[in-house]
Amino acid sequence: MAESIPAVELEHVTKRFGNVVAVNDVTLRIAEGEFFSLLGPSGCGKTTTLRMIAGFEMPTAGVVRIRGQEMGETPPFKRPVNTVFQSYALFPHLTVAQNVAFGLEMQKVPRKEIKQRVAEALEMVRLPQMANRKPKQLSGGQRQRIALARALVNRPQVLLLDEPLGALDLKLRKAMQLELKALQSQVGITFIYVTHDQEEALTMSDRIAVMNEGRVYQVGTPREIYERPNSRFVADFIGETNFLTGRVEEVRGEQAVVLVDGTVRVVGTLTGPVSRGQEVTVAIRPEKLRLRPTGEVQGRVEELIYIGTDTRYVIRLTERSRLTVRTQNVGIGDSQRFRQGERVGLEWNDESALVLVE
Amino acid sequence: MKTGSSRQRTLIRIGQKVLSLHALFSYLFLYLPIIILIIFSFNNSKSVFRWAGFTTHWYLDLFSDPRIMSALKNSLIVASASTIASTIFGTMVSIAMERYDFFGKLPFDALLYLPIVIPDITMAVMLLVFFVTIHMPLGLHTIIISHIAFNISFVSVTVRARLASLDPALEEAAQDLYANEWQTFWKVTFPLLLPGIIGGALMAFTLSLDDYVITFFTAGARSTTLPLRIYSMVKTGVKPDINALSSLMMMVSMALVVLSLLLQRKGGEGVTIQ
Numbered sequence: 228m229a230e231s232i233p234a235v236e237l238e239h240v241t242k243r244f245g246n247v248v249a250v251n252d253v254t255l256r257i258a259e260g261e262f263f264s265l266l267g268p269s270g271c272g273k274t275t276t277l278r279m280i281a282g283f284e285m286p287t288a289g290v291v292r293i294r295g296q297e298m299g300e301t302p303p304f305k306r307p308v309n310t311v312f313q314s315y316a317l318f319p320h321l322t323v324a325q326n327v328a329f330g331l332e333m334q335k336v337p338r339k340e341i342k343q344r345v346a347e348a349l350e351m352v353r354l355p356q357m358a359n360r361k362p363k364q365l366s367g368g369q370r371q372r373i374a375l376a377r378a379l380v381n382r383p384q385v386l387l388l389d390e391p392l393g394a395l396d397l398k399l400r401k402a403m404q405l406e407l408k409a410l411q412s413q414v415g416i417t418f419i420y421v422t423h424d425q426e427e428a429l430t431m432s433d434r435i436a437v438m439n440e441g442r443v444y445q446v447g448t449p450r451e452i453y454e455r456p457n458s459r460f461v462a463d464f465i466g467e468t469n470f471l472t473g474r475v476e477e478v479r480g481e482q483a484v485v486l487v488d489g490t491v492r493v494v495g496t497l498t499g500p501v502s503r504g505q506e507v508t509v510a511i512r513p514e515k516l517r518l519r520p521t522g523e524v525q526g527r528v529e530e531l532i533y534i535g536t537d538t539r540y541v542i543r544l545t546e547r548s549r550l551t552v553r554t555q556n557v558g559i560g561d562s563q564r565f566r567q568g569e570r571v572g573l574e575w576n577d578e579s580a581l582v583l584v585e
Numbered sequence: 586m587k588t589g590s591s592r593q594r595t596l597i598r599i600g601q602k603v604l605s606l607h608a609l610f611s612y613l614f615l616y617l618p619i620i621i622l623i624i625f626s627f628n629n630s631k632s633v634f635r636w637a638g639f640t641t642h643w644y645l646d647l648f649s650d651p652r653i654m655s656a657l658k659n660s661l662i663v664a665s666a667s668t669i670a671s672t673i674f675g676t677m678v679s680i681a682m683e684r685y686d687f688f689g690k691l692p693f694d695a696l697l698y699l700p701i702v703i704p705d706i707t708m709a710v711m712l713l714v715f716f717v718t719i720h721m722p723l724g725l726h727t728i729i730i731s732h733i734a735f736n737i738s739f740v741s742v743t744v745r746a747r748l749a750s751l752d753p754a755l756e757e758a759a760q761d762l763y764a765n766e767w768q769t770f771w772k773v774t775f776p777l778l779l780p781g782i783i784g785g786a787l788m789a790f791t792l793s794l795d796d797y798v799i800t801f802f803t804a805g806a807r808s809t810t811l812p813l814r815i816y817s818m819v820k821t822g823v824k825p826d827i828n829a830l831s832s833l834m835m836m837v838s839m840a841l842v843v844l845s846l847l848l849q850r851k852g853g854e855g856v857t858i859q
């Protein structure tokens with residue numbers, strides 16, 4: 228994999244609009260056939276990054292390569308990529324079939340082949356009976372699929388998708404997530420997928436780039452991003468996390484002892500180099516914590532919420548810090564194990580507590 | 586308290602009555618003369634003031650009057666030529682203004698609307714002075730040039746309204762699907778703009794057909810248009826044939842305006858409200 232040419236490569240790409248830096252020194256390598264997501268909060272530069280790959284925006288600095296080819300000022304209609312727009316952007320004056328045929332006609336594909344490929348594409352998104360409708364006569368989910376068919380019919384090397392499920396309701400969204408993922412492994416085309424929904428990114432992607440304020444904070448598999456966030460921002464943006472702040476007391480190889488709020492000592496795994504006395508954040512996911520009748524680290528049960536599959540405890544650790552603990556309700560009596568106001572011990576595996584510097 | 590609120594209610598009720606009366610009178614004021622004009626164009630008498638039975642011979646007379654027919658021909662030539670030219674230029678200007686940035690765009694933008702806001706008489710004098718300065722003899726061609734000058738503004742206002750409400754992602758989608766700028770324009774932008782362009786063209790045709798002031802200043806000796814003809818007929822006394830001619834012109838103009846409005850409203854397709 229490391230040998231082959233990446234499908235898309237961004238090298239120190241920066242985009243400025245006036246004095247707004249929309250994308251700031253982004254470097255990415257996206258492999259052939261990968262489902263790659265750009266994830267981040269609103270305004271972090273996801274769309275701008277995608278538009279630079281499509282050719283709608285030109286980088287202020289840096290290089291975009293598609294299959295090793297430097298794109299430079301290549302206009303969108305000469306790039307081997309296709310886009311599914313958030314608003315779908317179906318041509319309202321053309322029928323569904325004409326919409327899907329548009330790209331093939333522009334590429335001067337023979338008529339007979341166009342007809343056949345359009346039929347196949349409509350079959351693929353399971354809407355062959357809609358060929359003669361106008362986009363106005365379709366539902367949101369159907370429009371979404373036609374937009375997908377219109378892009379995929381061209382067999383692009385890379386498909387760019389900008390929050391393609393953003394306009395759908397939750398149930399349809401979930402169904403389409405699975406459908407999209409299945410379609411991607413079926414056609415084997417590289418997908419670059421923009422979303423601000425972390426759950427969506429985790430379920431669908433092979434790899435995720437987490438962005439914030441124009442920068443890529445971390446690139447990794449969903450598991451890496453979730454289990455090994457490299458910064459406070461990533462840990463906070465993906466899933467639920469407890470944060471404790473403290474000073475490094477001692478460094479022991481891969482681990483460090485951190486004195487939280489000057490009172491409680493916790494052991495955590497390092498994510499980067501730290502020195503003694505440095506101010507750091509310790510991040511622990513609620514489901515990685517275990518409650519015991521007693522232990523080295525102790526706290527008091529402040530709140531206890533039963534939520535069906537889980538019970539959620541809020542534990543007062545120090546005057547300034549609280550920890551949320553999630554325990555699965557395996558047996559019937561589980562939720563009554565600890566009571567409000569009770570003192571409990573807290574346990575976790577050392578690699579579950581991460582010492583974050585940034 | 587009680588009397589106060591009931592007095593208020595009475596006041597509101599009176600206010601509503603007054604307002605609806607006001608609206609009624611406004612419409613009467615606008616349309617009564619037109620209705621009278623149309624009625625008397627069918628009056629079987631030379632007098633414009635006394636009803637003497639129904640006839641259509643004033644209308645038939647119009648078509649046998651060679652001076653009116655030649656004025657009609659001139660009017661149609663001027664309106665058609667100026668409509669075609671101003672529609673093409675107006676559309677191109679709109680696209681330039683909406684889609685591209687260039688040096689001096691803002692002042693140019695302001696200048697574009699000048700013909701709409703300045704008085705006709707000012708524009709007429711300006712154009713006349715211009716033609717005299719460049720030693721261009723007056724005739725149909727000078728009328729056409731003048732009409733193009735003011736019609737470009739009206740066409741570009743209508744086309745730009747449509748263009749501004751067009752989702753820019755549609756043009757990007759076309760480019761993403763391998764259409765170059767030229768193909769994108771003809772396959773996507775133009776079909777979606779068409780209702781606006783036709784609307785603008787109909788508006789231009791109407792304005793050209795009805796214009797008096799600017800035409801009067803820029804017309805040559807043998808380039809009389811219908812409005813000029815009507816005015817010279819009125820000077821020798823109002824006869825029912827003028828009523829007939831005016832009624833016809835009004836009907837045609839109204840039909841064109843209604844068609845233009847319908848077209849601009851129709852086909853909200855591709856138009857997003859943001």
Ligand SMILES: Nc1ncnc2c1ncn2[C@@H]1O[C@H](COP(=O)(O)OP(=O)(O)OP(=O)(O)O)[C@@H](O)[C@H]1O
Pocket residue numbers: 244247248249267268269270271272273274275276423
């Ligand atoms: N054409 C433009 N002109 C000026 N500023 C722009 C332009 N496009 C984007 N920006 C700015 O660049 C930044 C990044 O925008 P971008 O659209 O890439 O964000 P995003 O991550 O896609 O956000 P969202 O999730 O809201 O779609 C924002 O601050 C935005 O205001």
Ligand SMILES: [Mg+2]
Pocket residue numbers: 273274275
């Ligand atoms: Mg976006």
